[in-house]
Amino acid sequence: MDYSVAVEFKDVSFQYQHGSKGFLMEDISFSVPQGTKFAIAGPNGAGKTTLLKMIVGLNTPIKGEVRVFDKIVNKENFDEIRREVGFVFQNPDNQVFATTCFEDVAFGPRNLGLPENEVEEIVYDALRKMGMEEWKDYSPFNLSFGQKKRVAIAGVLAMDPKMLIFDEPYANLDLPTTIALIKLLNEITQEKELAILFASHDQRFHKWSENLLVLNRGKMIFCGPTVEGLQNEIVKEALGDPSELDELLGTL
Ligand SMILES: Nc1ncnc2c1ncn2[C@@H]1O[C@H](COP(=O)(O)OP(=O)(O)OP(=O)(O)O)[C@@H](O)[C@H]1O
Numbered sequence: 001m002d003y004s005v006a007v008e009f010k011d012v013s014f015q016y017q018h019g020s021k022g023f024l025m026e027d028i029s030f031s032v033p034q035g036t037k038f039a040i041a042g043p044n045g046a047g048k049t050t051l052l053k054m055i056v057g058l059n060t061p062i063k064g065e066v067r068v069f070d071k072i073v074n075k076e077n078f079d080e081i082r083r084e085v086g087f088v089f090q091n092p093d094n095q096v097f098a099t100t101c102f103e104d105v106a107f108g109p110r111n112l113g114l115p116e117n118e119v120e121e122i123v124y125d126a127l128r129k130m131g132m133e134e135w136k137d138y139s140p141f142n143l144s145f146g147q148k149k150r151v152a153i154a155g156v157l158a159m160d161p162k163m164l165i166f167d168e169p170y171a172n173l174d175l176p177t178t179i180a181l182i183k184l185l186n187e188i189t190q191e192k193e194l195a196i197l198f199a200s201h202d203q204r205f206h207k208w209s210e211n212l213l214v215l216n217r218g219k220m221i222f223c224g225p226t227v228e229g230l231q232n233e234i235v236k237e238a239l240g241d242p243s244e245l246d247e248l249l250g251t252l
């Protein structure tokens with residue numbers, strides 16, 4: 001088993017079958033070495049979520065090949081891939097479903113057949129890391145969006161994945177939680193070799209990655225070192241200029 005490359009896209013194209021207003025993603029090729037951070041940028045509707053879902057088989061390419069740890073993403077490999085890849089969805093309502101936060105985070109480790117005392121330890125640890133321990137007996141449905149997201153992240157961490165995928169991880173998280181999550185992810189990546197892929201339209205977070213892929217209307221307009229991407233004129237135009245916002249807020 002080859003674990004040196006976390007994700008590889010080879011000439012991948014994708015189209016939604018219904019109701020996508022002709023959205024087409026074409027000729028996407030990139031690879032993410034294990035142990036590195038990879039950002040996916042692009043304006044709303046560019047295809048970031050669409051692309052991430054292909055990694056875990058929630059979207060199937062119409063052309064090309066997606067590999068995770070050298071395994072082709074297909075039905076035969078789904079179970080193994082989903083065991084190795086922790087996916088935090090953009091909207092935690094798609095992810096958090098048990099009656100209490102504890103049960104929600106326990107679902108994954110229990111599925112792995114771990115003994116209950118070990119499950120308990122893992123769940124408390126994950127909830128504590130996300131600052132949600134005191135909510136353990138509370139129903140996730142009554143939590144705020146940001147709190148639900150923290151529980152969803154705890155659930156993913158509890159599975160001890162080999163790769164983490166975050167779709168807009170920081171959207172709706174307050175500043176202290178955002179900072180705590182970045183610190184935690186830095187710690188995790190120092191402890192073990194782990195690839196982190198994250199989609200964000202917020203430019204402040206791209207710098208954290210070694211490599212950057214920029215999408216615009218389903219097209220890959222840049223893929224390479226993040227420092228280069230953030231200087232690229234085409235990328236700047238697609239992502240917008242943050243100083244324009246500063247200026248507007250200052251003058252209005
Ligand atoms: N399930 C679906 N069926 C049909 N079309 C879809 C579906 N999901 C997304 N689309 C369309 O595909 C395009 C890309 O959507 P996607 O959610 O991947 O964008 P995104 O870059 O993640 O945007 P955002 O920044 O808003 O999260 C959009 O035009 C969207 O309308």
Ligand SMILES: [Mg+2]
Nearest residue numbers: 048049090167
């Ligand atoms: Mg999205």
